[in-house]
Amino acid sequence: MPGEFDFIEAYLSERQTLRQDVQLALGDDCAIVCPPQNARIALSTDTLVGGSHFLLSAPPEWVAHKALASNLSDLAAMGARPAWMSLALTLPELDESWLRPFFDAFFALADDYGIQLIGGDTTKGPLSISLTVQGFVPQDTALLRSGAQVGDRIYVTGKLGDRKAGLDVILDPSLRSKPFASELEKRHFLSTPRVDFAQSLLGIASAAIDISDGLLADLQHILSRSQVGARIDVSQLPYSNEMAAFVGNQVTARQYALTSGEEYELCFTVPVQYASYVERELAGETELHCIGQIAPQGELVLHDAGHAVDWALSGYDHFKASK
Numbered sequence: 273m274p275g276e277f278d279f280i281e282a283y284l285s286e287r288q289t290l291r292q293d294v295q296l297a298l299g300d301d302c303a304i305v306c307p308p309q310n311a312r313i314a315l316s317t318d319t320l321v322g323g324s325h326f327l328l329s330a331p332p333e334w335v336a337h338k339a340l341a342s343n344l345s346d347l348a349a350m351g352a353r354p355a356w357m358s359l360a361l362t363l364p365e366l367d368e369s370w371l372r373p374f375f376d377a378f379f380a381l382a383d384d385y386g387i388q389l390i391g392g393d394t395t396k397g398p399l400s401i402s403l404t405v406q407g408f409v410p411q412d413t414a415l416l417r418s419g420a421q422v423g424d425r426i427y428v429t430g431k432l433g434d435r436k437a438g439l440d441v442i443l444d445p446s447l448r449s450k451p452f453a454s455e456l457e458k459r460h461f462l463s464t465p466r467v468d469f470a471q472s473l474l475g476i477a478s479a480a481i482d483i484s485d486g487l488l489a490d491l492q493h494i495l496s497r498s499q500v501g502a503r504i505d506v507s508q509l510p511y512s513n514e515m516a517a518f519v520g521n522q523v524t525a526r527q528y529a530l531t532s533g534e535e536y537e538l539c540f541t542v543p544v545q546y547a548s549y550v551e552r553e554l555a556g557e558t559e560l561h562c563i564g565q566i567a568p569q570g571e572l573v574l575h576d577a578g579h580a581v582d583w584a585l586s587g588y589d590h591f592k593a594s595k
C-alpha cells in the first residue's frame with residue numbers, strides 16, 4: 273500500500289512495551305522470537321470485517337478492543353499466556369482520525385495483557401482486521417474441548433447476554449430509548465477476556481471454551497468433542513440487571529444468556545472432586561456460576577430448577593426439555 277512505510281512509522285513503531293523474548297519485531301521481512309524451553313505455542317487467528325462484524329460507523333477504539341479481545345479470548349480458552357501477535361490490516365485509506373484512536377486503544381489493551389505486536393501486513397481495500405495471536409501453554413495441561421466427563425459440573429464466568437442486547441441496539445437504533453441501551457451497546461464491544469482466570473483452571477478444568485457463538489452453541493462443541501451430553505438449569509444462568517431491564521422479562525433474559533454471542537466469557541467443566549476448590553478459591557475475584565452438569569451422550573436438557581422448559585430457541589428447537 274502506498275504510504276505503508278509512513279503508516280508503520282507513525283502508528284506502530286515505538287508504541288508498545290517490548291518483550292524480552294522478541295529478538296526482532298517490526299521492520300524486517302520476518303519477526304524473530306524465542307519461545308521458552310518446554311512451552312508449547314497456542315496459535316489462533318480471528319478476523320473482523322467492517323460492515324459485517326461491526327458497523328463502519330462504530331467508534332474505532334471499540335473496534336480495536338473487540339478485535340484484540342476476541343483473539344485474547346481464544347488464548348484464554350486454552351489456558352495460554354499471551355505473547356506475540358501479528359496484524360493483517362486492510363484499510364480503504366490512511367485516515368488519521370480513525371487510525372489514531374484505533375491504535376491508542378489497541379496498544380493500551382495489548383499492554384494490559386503483555387502481548388507484543390511483532391509483525392503484519394497492510395493493504396488497501398475494504399476495512400478488515402485480521403489478528404494472529406500466539407501464547408504459551410504448558411506441555412500437557414492446555415485446556416481442551418475434549419475432556420469433559422459425565423458428572424462434571426459446568427461453569428460460566430461473568431454474566432451473559434449483554435452483547436446480544438447491545439447488538440439489538442446497534443442494528444435497530446429505535447431501541448435506543450429502552451433502559452440501558454447505550455450502556456449495553458458499549459458493552460457489546462468492550463468485553464474482558466478471561467486470560468488470568470484461565471491460568472487458574474490449568475490442571476483443574478476438564479474442558480473449556482470461550483463463548484463466541486453463544487453459550488448453547490459453544491457448549492455443544494464441548495459436548496461433541498467430549499462425546500457427552502448436558503443438563504442445564506436455566507434458573508442459574510447469570511445475567512445483568514441492565515440486560516434484564518432492557519429485554520423486560522425473565523424468560524427473554526435467560527434466553528439471551530443462552531444464545532448471546534461474542535461474550536468472551538469462559539464455559540468450562542470441572543470434575544466433582546475439584547468443584548468445592550473452584551467455588552471456594554476461584555470464585556472470589558472472578559464471578560462464577562455453576563449452570564449444570566455433564567450427562568451421558570445424547571442427553572441435552574434445559575430445566576428450570578427441575579421443572580420442564582420447552583423453549584423453541586432459534587437453531588435449538590431440538591432442546592426439548594424433559595425432567
Ligand code: ADP
Nearest residue numbers: 280297298299300301359361390391392393394
Ligand atoms: P514485506 O514487503 O517484506 O512483506 P512490509 O513492507 O509488508 O514487508 O512490512 C514491513 C514491516 O512492517 C514488516 O516487518 C511487517 O511485519 C511490518 N508491518 C507491516 N504492516 C503491519 C501491520 N499492520 N502490523 C504490524 N506490522 C506490520
Ligand code: MG
Nearest residue numbers: 273392393394
Ligand atoms: Mg507485506
